[in-house]
Amino acid sequence: MSKTFTPEFYDSILKNSHDKITIIDHEGLYMYVSDSVEQQLNYTSEELIGGSALHHIHNEDLPHVFAALKEIQNTRQLRVKPFRYLHKNGSWRWLDCVLTNMLDNPAVKGYVTNSRDITEEIESEKKREKSQAYYKALFINHPDLVFTLNEEGVIEESNASVSKVTSFGTEESIGKHFAQFIAPAYLEEALQAFRKVIKGGAHAFETVIIDKNGEKIDLSVTLVPVWLDNRITAVHCIAKDITQIKQSERLLKEQTTQLNNILGSITEAFFAVNRQWCITYANKAFADYFQVADHAVLHTNIWQEYPDLVHSVFYRKCMEVMATGIAVEHEEYIVPLQAVTNYKIYPFEEGIAVCFTDITAKKAAQEELKKLSLVASKTTNGVIITDNKGRIEWANNSFLKLTGYVLDEVLQQDPVMILQGPETNQEALQNMKRLLCLGIPFSEELLTYKKNGEKVWIASDVTPILDEAGEIEKYVIIYTDISDRKYAETKLLHLNENLVQQNRDLQQFTYIVSHNLRAPVANIVGLTRMLPKLQSDAVAFTKALANLDKSVQRLDAVICDLGKILAVKTPDSSEVLEPVDLATLSAEVAQSLQETTTAIKATVILKTQGGIVLQAKRAYLYSILHNLFTNAIKYRSEERPLQLQLTISKNSDGSTAIQVTDNGLGMDMDAIRPHIFKLYNRFHVHTEGRGLGLYLVKSQVEAMGGTIEVESVKGEGTTFKIHFKAQRND
Amino acid sequence: MIDRVYVVDDDDISAFVTSMLLESECLAREVECFLCAEEALHKLLHGPEENWPQVIFLDLNMPVLNGWNFLDAMTAQQQRFLQRVKVFILTSSVDPQEKEMAGQYMLVKGFLRKPLDEVAITYLKHAV
CATH class of the missing domain: 3.30.450.20 (PAS domain)
Incomplete structure (x- = not known):
């Protein structure tokens, strides 16, 4: 298709183009501005035409724009490095501009600028670069x-x-x-x-x-x-x-653990509170003492937890330490704990730390020890403590009193060595030494000697103290003076011996009596058997009959003797002692025998003092004197008239002596001394006597607490001496 | 029949009973009583041997010289008396201890209880 476009066509295209199209002359003045400029930069084409294009360009960008304008004069087309152009609203817009030299085009005769707003791209690029730099910096x-x-x-x-x-x-x-x-x-x-x-x-x-x-x-x-x-x-x-x-963390953790371990291992209860009195640390001993988990108490306020503590000295001390920063130590019975505690309070930066020990048991032990030591030191028993070698480490006053030593003399000494003496039983000592090694408690009675040589019977109770390994550590020995008991024992022993003797006497007595009873009975039996065989008118019959009578009388006499003896041997308690005036009594006895003494032309001398009175049994005293007088008469010498002397005297010590002396037959004392006072012992032949008299005399004297002795020389005479100890006047 | 018997006994009645019995039983031709043992001993030790008794009845319980002293004195010259003089203890009460003690003397041939009865007499007739 080939077509020729009208100017309106071009105009419309330019107006609606995104690019800003202008035509400038060689000085940079706008010759034409497309209407799109308004859309881009908010200027109207009329505002710009005739003005300089450089006028709205950023100062910093001017140099390279100038350079581009210079360069385009010699070239057909070039791209200008982006520059900033002032928007009508005052902001800068980045423009990308292509210059085309169209001077030789007669329809144009200028430089055509074709600018595109690249502000967005530039800014985006800037941002990208910044982010790159940031990244670089970050990375x-x-x-x-x-x-x-x-x-x-x-x-x-x-x-x-x-x-x-x-x-x-x-x-x-x-x-x-x-x-x-x-x-x-x-x-x-x-x-x-x-x-x-x-x-x-x-x-x-x-x-x-x-x-x-x-x-x-x-x-x-x-x-x-x-x-x-x-x-x-x-x-x-x-x-x-x-x-x-x-x-550092590990180190800190280690240190913390170590510190915790240390605090935890302290056997004393330990806790710390901060300045708000909240527990920040409590060791295991603390938790154990209160029987709580160690963490349970953490962060609790101590005064809220134990409100009763507020009344304690502990509370005051805590306050004091917190305020002063000076550590204290104190001992106190804490009421809520019901325990005596020793506590130390230390200040530290964040608060205070408290270390405390329950010393109730220790206190109690101390008290106990105090009491024990009081007992040990004040007791009347001697108490010593020795080391395991048995050397005295401690002795109480009673021990010193008991032994007569002073402390310095006994310390480090073996008590056995210092207390023993000549009469101490060596066997008991050996026994003691053996028992000491065995580590068992034992008792031993010993005769010991005081420092002054005085004898003391002691009972020693030895208690070995063993250490944890069971080895003997010490001995505690308690000495008791048992002298009194020992003497009582000796006395008892003596008494017992006496009893045995008396029992033996009694046996002898029984034997003698039975023998003497038997003798006349045997005669009676013999005679009665004989009599029927004899003629009644025989001399023998008469004699036998007379003997029978005599035998019966003897039997009766023996039985009478028995009565007398038993009366003395078993004293009747109703028979009380009475004051007996010896002079009067002597006279009575002499009087009773006067007939006989006169008949035999005997001389009786009574050497008595008036007023000697004896508390005695009158009948006994009478019997004694009578017997002795009768004996003197009975055993008088045929060669000389009897001289009988009775002397009664009071000695200076208050004792009374009665002495009966005769000049009779006398006796061979060497032979008869052991037998003289025995029952039914006779020492003279061809004389009357059954051997009862002196036995009775002795029994009666002894029944009244006296003693009797006899001295005699055969053919010269005999002296009986009776002695009564001084009597208390009660 | 025994020619001569000594009765040594301080108890006159006992001596009377013994001698009467010995005579009535025709045990002894002649009975000599000694109330004092010393006299009897003197006669034995110092008197002519032909006057010795064949039997002595000896009491133990006597004053001054008792039966034991008597026996001791005889025993001192025991060889003279053995086979010729027999001693019989004659006592009122028999004590086993005394009996045993008497057995120690070779001269003692028997221990008898007073008074002598038929059984004792029969025994004596056989023993001497």
Whole structure:
């Protein structure tokens, strides 16, 4: 189709074109401006025609626009480097302009400019460049490790910090899978993080890699997925080297753990409160003491938790320390705890720390010890403590009193050595030594000697004190003075011996009596058997009959004797002692025998003082004197008249002596001394006497608490001495 | 029949009973009683041997010189008396201890209880 277009046609095209078309002359003045300029830059063509095109160009762009205008004079067409053109609203628009030299076209005769607004492109390019710079700054120059992984995890790019931190060169890391650098323990976690990010989420985590030198490096990693065309094509990683921080953390953690362990291992209860009185720390001992979990008390306000404490000295002390910053120590019975505690309060920056010990048991033990020591020191028993070698370490006053030593003399001494003496039972000592080694408590009675040689019977109770290993550590020995008991025992023993003797006497007595009873009975039996065989008128018959009578009388006499003896041997308590005037009594006895003494021409001398009165049984005294007088008469010498003397005297010590002396037959004392006072013992032949008299005398004297002795020389005479001890006047 | 018997007993009635019995039972031709043991001992030790009795009845419980002293004195010259003089203890009460003690003397041939009865007499007739 070939057609010739009208000017209106061209005009319409220009007007509606996006490009701004102008024609300028060689000086740059607008000769023509297309109507599209209005659409582009809001100017009307009339406003611009005749004006300079350079007028609206940005100063900075003018040089190269001038250059282009100069150049176009010699060339057909050129493209001007984009420049800024002032929009009517005052903003700058970037224009891309093509100059065409159409001077030789007679229809135009100017330069045609064809400008397109490229502001959008320029700005977009600027933005792109900026973003490039930002990226570069973020990536290459970032002080953290920055690298990019492809969707498979292979390292595509890495920045300088990566090389710097890991010592791996860029070429050594590019193309490698990231997992190759992760420390084995952290591998799974890292892979997990990568999987998560690949699915579309950003993720931050901490991990450890191994650097080229094999050193572990702690990293804090942030993974960001890179989206392109609605899918994740890469993963951007930013990692911070936190090795130092981690190490510090670890160190801090270690130190904290160590501190906790230390505080926890302290057996004293320990807790800390801050300035708001909230418990910030409590150790295990504290938790154990209150039987709570250690964490249960944390952050609780101590005064709220234990309101009763407010009334304690502890409260005041805490306040004081908090205020003054000076540590204190105090001991107090804490009412809510019902315990005596010793506590120390220390100030520190955030508050105060309290360390306390329940010393109730210790206090009680101290009290106990105090009491015990009081007992040990004040008791009347001697108490000593020795070391395991038996050497005295401590002795109470009673021990010193008991032994007569002073403390310095007994310390470090073996008590056995200092207390023993000549009469101490060596066997008991040996026994004691043996028992000491066995470590068991025992008692032993010993005769000991005071320092002054005085004898003391003691009972020693030995208690060995064993240590935890069961070894003897000390001995506690308690000495009791048992002298009184021992003497009582001796007395009892003596009494017992007496009893045994008396019992033996009694047996003897029984035997003698039975013998003496038997003798006349035997005669009677013999005579009665004989009598029927004899003629009644025979001399023998008469004699037998007379003997029978005599025998019966003897039997009767023996039975009478028995009565007398038994009366003395079993004293009747109703027979009380009475005051007996010895002078009067002596006279009575002498009087009763006067007939006989006169008949035999005996001389009786009574040497008595008046007023000697004896508390006695009158009948006994009478019997005694009578018996002795009768004996003197009975056993008088035929060769000389009897001289009988009775002397009664009171000695200076208050005792009374009665002495009966005769000049009779006398006795051979060597032979008869053991028998003289025995029952039915006779020492004279051809004389009357059954051997009862002296036995009775002795029994009666002894029944009244007296003693009797006899001295005699055969053929010269006999003296009986009776002695009564001084009597109390009651 | 025994020619001569000594009865050594301080109890006159006992001595009377014993001697009467010995005579009535025709055990002894001649009975000599000693109320004092010393006299009897003196006669034995110092008197002519032909006057010795074949049997002595000896009481134990006597004053001054008792039966034991008597036996001791005889035993001192035991060889003279053995086979010739037999001693019988004659006591009113028999004590087992005394009986045993008497057994120690070779001269003692028997221990008898007063008074002598038929059984004792029969025994004596056989024993001497």
